[in-house]
Amino acid sequence: MTPPPPNASGPTATGTPVGPGPIVTxxxxxxxxMVNAASAEWLKQHGLTTFDAFERLEPVEVAxxxxxxxxxxxxxxxANGPATGGRAFYIKRHGRDPLSEYVKPLLRLTKPVLGARPEWEAMLRFHAVGIPTMTPVAFGETGPPGSRRSFVMTEALEDCERVDHWVNDRRGDLSPTVRKQRRALGEAVVVIARRMHDAGMHHQDLYxxxxLMPPGAPPGEGLKVIDLGRVxxxxxxxxxxRIKDLAQLFYSADAVPITEQVRCLRAYLGRPLNAEDRELVRKVRRKATAIGRHTKRNAL
Structure with missing residues (x-):
């Protein structure tokens, strides 16, 4: 069963504001x-105009x-000294993919997801449809298949808090203030997930x-989805x-009371649950249980 379109008066219609729009490259x-045109001048000023120039960069920290x-x-x-402030970025570098990365997807009748290109293209698609995520800066790729090297560069998201940390820190807290904050956060998350699904995309690691939550923002505001390499x-x-993404969300939200999880599912659908939704709930819960078994078995 594919969830029906959300009610126009529900949370999907009034949820997290749409992002600034498509990235010009x-x-x-x-x-x-390939570079984000908005960062082109800055990259030129720092001599980052070739793949080799990015390869020569030395990090301050391996994350x-x-x-x-x-x-x-x-x-x-x-450029005018530290008093005026600098800029920070993350670069994810991909070396040569091992043969197993080609073979395993083919055995599952799926297309291999290799190198940095999928994440770069996913960020561009997210921005195009207004899904909040990292700001892409540059993407590089060189070499023939089998020995290809690639990277993707994004602006750093400074001092952000992971949503799972926020949720787990309030495990068991049923005070009215925290319940209200948790509800706003949960509904914002699933509204964004629904927007992604309606655009024909799935994350595969939507835990x-x-x-990420920006520092100081009320829960639910300014959320960003990261790690788009498998989108x-x-x-x-x-x-x-859809089931897999929802199951990953609900599995990682085990610190959230079940009544609040139900509210989140209602927000995802954009309407109250009805008898026809029992199969959807059953499939999501069954998949979440399977994720839990896999995580425990493999000590993930």
């Missing part, structure tokens, strides 16, 4: 580099290193750890991908 370095992917933080001082697009999103 420019192609440099003989096609090896994550998983197999052939390294995510690192880079800081650039302001609350991949949602895929479809003309019409198959039901199983």
């Amino acid at each position: 420019e192609t440099w370095d003989g096609g090896r580099l 994550r290193h998983v197999k052939q992917r390294v995510t690192a933080r880079f800081e650039f001082p302001a 609350l750890c991949h949602w 895929r697009s479809h003309g019409a999103l198959p039901e199983r991908w």
